[in-house]
Amino acid sequence: MRYVVWLLVVALIILHQDLWYWDDRTLVGGFMPITLLWQAGISLGAGFVWFLATIFAWPSDLIEEAQQEAEGGE
Amino acid sequence: MVPLIVICVYLVLLLALGIFASTLFRGSSQDYMLASHSIGPFLLLMSLFGTTMTAFALVGSTGEAYAEGVGVYGLLASSSGIIHSLCFFVLGIKLWSLGKKYGYTTQIQFFRDRLQSDKIGILLFPILVGLVIPYLLIGVMASGTVVSAVSEGAFSNMFAEYDYGVPNWLGSLVISIVVLIYVFFGGMRGTAWANAFQTIVFMILGIITFWVISDNLGGVKAASEAVEKRNPSKLMRSVAESDEQKYEKAFATWQSLAEYNYANKKANGELLTPEQKAKAIADYKGPPIGNWKARAEANVAVANNLLNLSVAEKNDAFMEQDDRVMPKQKPQWWDKEVMTGHELNEYQRNEDAVLAAYTDPIYNKNMGHPNDLINPDKPELGTKWTRKRTAGVYRATKWSPEEPRAMSMLVFITYMFIPLSVGMFPHLFQHWLTAKNAQSFKLPVVAHPIFIAIVWIPCVLVGVWATSAVVPGTERALIPPHFNTNAVLPFMVANMSGPFLSGLLTAGVLAAIMSSLDSQFLCIGTMFTEDIVVHYGGKKRFTDKQVLIIARCFIIAIVAITYILSLYEPRRVFTLGVWTFSGFSSLFPLVFAALYWKRLTKAGAYACVITAIGLWCLFFYMSDMALNPHFTVFGMMPVATMVPAAAIAMIVVSLMTQPPSEEHLARFFPQKKA
Numbered sequence: 001m002r003y004v005v006w007l008l009v010v011a012l013i014i015l016h017q018d019l020w021y022w023d024d025r026t027l028v029g030g031f032m033p034i035t036l037l038w039q040a041g042i043s044l045g046a047g048f049v050w051f052l053a054t055i056f057a058w059p060s061d062l063i064e065e066a067q068q069e070a071e072g073g074e
Numbered sequence: 075m076v077p078l079i080v081i082c083v084y085l086v087l088l089l090a091l092g093i094f095a096s097t098l099f100r101g102s103s104q105d106y107m108l109a110s111h112s113i114g115p116f117l118l119l120m121s122l123f124g125t126t127m128t129a130f131a132l133v134g135s136t137g138e139a140y141a142e143g144v145g146v147y148g149l150l151a152s153s154s155g156i157i158h159s160l161c162f163f164v165l166g167i168k169l170w171s172l173g174k175k176y177g178y179t180t181q182i183q184f185f186r187d188r189l190q191s192d193k194i195g196i197l198l199f200p201i202l203v204g205l206v207i208p209y210l211l212i213g214v215m216a217s218g219t220v221v222s223a224v225s226e227g228a229f230s231n232m233f234a235e236y237d238y239g240v241p242n243w244l245g246s247l248v249i250s251i252v253v254l255i256y257v258f259f260g261g262m263r264g265t266a267w268a269n270a271f272q273t274i275v276f277m278i279l280g281i282i283t284f285w286v287i288s289d290n291l292g293g294v295k296a297a298s299e300a301v302e303k304r305n306p307s308k309l310m311r312s313v314a315e316s317d318e319q320k321y322e323k324a325f326a327t328w329q330s331l332a333e334y335n336y337a338n339k340k341a342n343g344e345l346l347t348p349e350q351k352a353k354a355i356a357d358y359k360g361p362p363i364g365n366w367k368a369r370a371e372a373n374v375a376v377a378n379n380l381l382n383l384s385v386a387e388k389n390d391a392f393m394e395q396d397d398r399v400m401p402k403q404k405p406q407w408w409d410k411e412v413m414t415g416h417e418l419n420e421y422q423r424n425e426d427a428v429l430a431a432y433t434d435p436i437y438n439k440n441m442g443h444p445n446d447l448i449n450p451d452k453p454e455l456g457t458k459w460t461r462k463r464t465a466g467v468y469r470a471t472k473w474s475p476e477e478p479r480a481m482s483m484l485v486f487i488t489y490m491f492i493p494l495s496v497g498m499f500p501h502l503f504q505h506w507l508t509a510k511n512a513q514s515f516k517l518p519v520v521a522h523p524i525f526i527a528i529v530w531i532p533c534v535l536v537g538v539w540a541t542s543a544v545v546p547g548t549e550r551a552l553i554p555p556h557f558n559t560n561a562v563l564p565f566m567v568a569n570m571s572g573p574f575l576s577g578l579l580t581a582g583v584l585a586a587i588m589s590s591l592d593s594q595f596l597c598i599g600t601m602f603t604e605d606i607v608v609h610y611g612g613k614k615r616f617t618d619k620q621v622l623i624i625a626r627c628f629i630i631a632i633v634a635i636t637y638i639l640s641l642y643e644p645r646r647v648f649t650l651g652v653w654t655f656s657g658f659s660s661l662f663p664l665v666f667a668a669l670y671w672k673r674l675t676k677a678g679a680y681a682c683v684i685t686a687i688g689l690w691c692l693f694f695y696m697s698d699m700a701l702n703p704h705f706t707v708f709g710m711m712p713v714a715t716m717v718p719a720a721a722i723a724m725i726v727v728s729l730m731t732q733p734p735s736e737e738h739l740a741r742f743f744p745q746k747k748a
Binding site: 021025 | 145147148156160163298299309312314490521522526527538
């Protein structure tokens with residue numbers, strides 16, 4: 001799952017380059033420019049992907065070690 | 075005066091909060107600089123977010139969206155949502171764990187230790203401080219602009235040369251002093267509390283601002299439809315054909331004006347007969363504003379085929395009319411081809427030329443106190459003009475029309491390098507170290523991209539709407555051409571809300587500015603004491619109290635330097651911000667390699683830093699010290715050259731030099747337990 005999370009981060013970076021909306025000025029809902037809506041979706045998607053990262057890719061070993069060494073040293 | 079009172083009340087509240095936070099101060103330098111590693115998830119989120127959201131995010135994004143359209147959000151905001159959290163995750167947690175293990179307070183301490191090099195600190199210190207100063211400058215400059223814009227006409231007979239409002243220099247000074255006071259007394263704890271408070275303030279008030287402005291523009295649909303009708307290019311990243319045609323037509327009209335002025339000057343003002351001049355004025359149908367008489371006469375001169383200028387003279391005329399700096403050596407095509415609008419825009423404009431408007435009767439005849447009527451017998455003429463408006467009329471009626479610009483795909487893609495700067499911001503490094511535990515990072519990592527969207531989307535929409543807002547009941551643009559982009563947000567706030575709300579909303583903008591300034595002030599004070607004074611003076615030489623005093627004195631000195639710099643020529647907030655970020659981004663390979671690449675050597679690190687900063691200085695110089703907002707290298711953002719070049723230099727030199735010992739590396743790359 002850790003690799004899936006990192007793949008999702010790469011996918012976000014690729015999807016962020018929405019070259020397909022370059023010339024499109026459609027107003028979604030009559031007010032929201034489509035490219036802005038897409039990019040807003042990227043922001044929300046980023047929040048979700050990073051949420052997954054905190055569950056599946058959290059560096060627990062590193063943290064535990066830092067905690068132990070700090071406590072041992074104090 | 076009401077907005078000014080509201081702002082003052084807000085500043086007093088902020089100071090009270092700073093003083094309250096100082097009561098929690100434990101008196102040690104560790105507590106002053108790192109809040110004794112006691113910051114939990116919520117406060118960490120607020121302080122990290124408040125620190126990264128600056129004048130750049132509010133004032134800059136609105137102004138840039140006004141100039142370049144909705145693409146600005148994708149340029150920096152959504153990419154930041156991905157990259158900032160990536161940096162918190164990949165760098166922040168690891169640096170926090172190393173900081174906890176080895177007791178680092180600053181970035182330089184980490185690099186000195188990791189690279190076993192004392193002198194890397196000497197190299198990095200001036201670079202990091204030097205890059206933080208323009209970042210500070212953005213906040214200090216923007217705060218002055220905001221306060222000045224919202225306080226126009228607040229005084230009856232003081233500060234006439236500042237439109238009877240608070241001068242920029244005074245606004246910047248007050249904001250700097252307020253931030254200085256709570257940083258001075260509260261340290262990191264005060265800063266974290268103030269950041270949290272101010273982040274809540276600017277987020278809530280930002281949403282209210284958005285609602286009020288959209289309501290005044292007739293609702294979100296009406297505001298966006300007006301853009302679709304008047305400036306469709308602002309809704310996408312390329313140029314709409316209708317905008318292109320509108321520009322070509324406006325440019326041709328402007329060319330006639332420029333040629334007429336030049337030819338008339340050549341003819342000692344007698345190009346037209348008095349009868350022709352009278353007829354021109356009688357026939358003129360445009361608004362009688364600025365140099366409208368010249369426009370009227372230009373029409374007659376063109377109709378009578380009186381503009382007999384050579385190609386070179388025409389080009390000279392365009393440069394003169396547009397206040398461009400004439401090149402010392404004119405290109406070969408100068409006397410063969412008439413320049414296009416795009417070619418004209420390649421030449422630097424003398425922005426100081428606008429000062430002439432204040433003494434020129436063509437432009438200054440309505441200038442005065444903005445609360446007084448131009449003509450008491452004719453109240454429909456409105457109130458007197460501010461100096462800003464007079465300068466605006468000068469620009470709008472004298473300078474060439476603004477060329478619609480498409481966003482370059484290469485520029486858009488390479489903007490992705492800019493948010494990497496977060497990995498090397500010294501103030502963020504310090505904030506990471508304040509975390510109570512690693513769990514504290516989870517909330518900032520997840521919420522940061524969403525918070526960015528909450529702040530940026532309204533700002534970008536307001537900036538885009540501002541391009542097409544009109545004076546109620548007319549078709550006249552609310553914001554004239556060549557408007558100072560830094561002032562778009564305060565202008566919209568001041569024009570679209572009542573005095574009380576205007577003051578409140580301005581306080582929100584100032585909150586965003588101050589929540590970044592405080593961390594930066596504190597960070598450079600910490601760097602100076604830890605990396606220079608204590609490092610070279612010795613830990614035993616100074617008491618904890620003396621270290622605190624030195625940190626505070628250095629902070630005052632840096633604030634003073636930044637403030638003095640802010641009094642000089644202003645740049646576009648967004649452009650200046652991008653340069654600062656580019657400098658930090660170009661150092662990203664160093665911090666990444668220090669954490670993940672065992673083969674990094676001291677010499678490789680030097681090569682990285684020298685290449686990064688060398689290229690930064692070169693490109694900054696080539697961009698006319700940030701005066702050219704569209705400067706690119708190989709058609710890309712300069713940072714896209716700087717980051718790979720610094721990385722390559724680092725890798726090549728590291729591989730050519732002796733690797734660090736296994737024993738040393740074991741401290742930073744411990745064996746994973748099976």
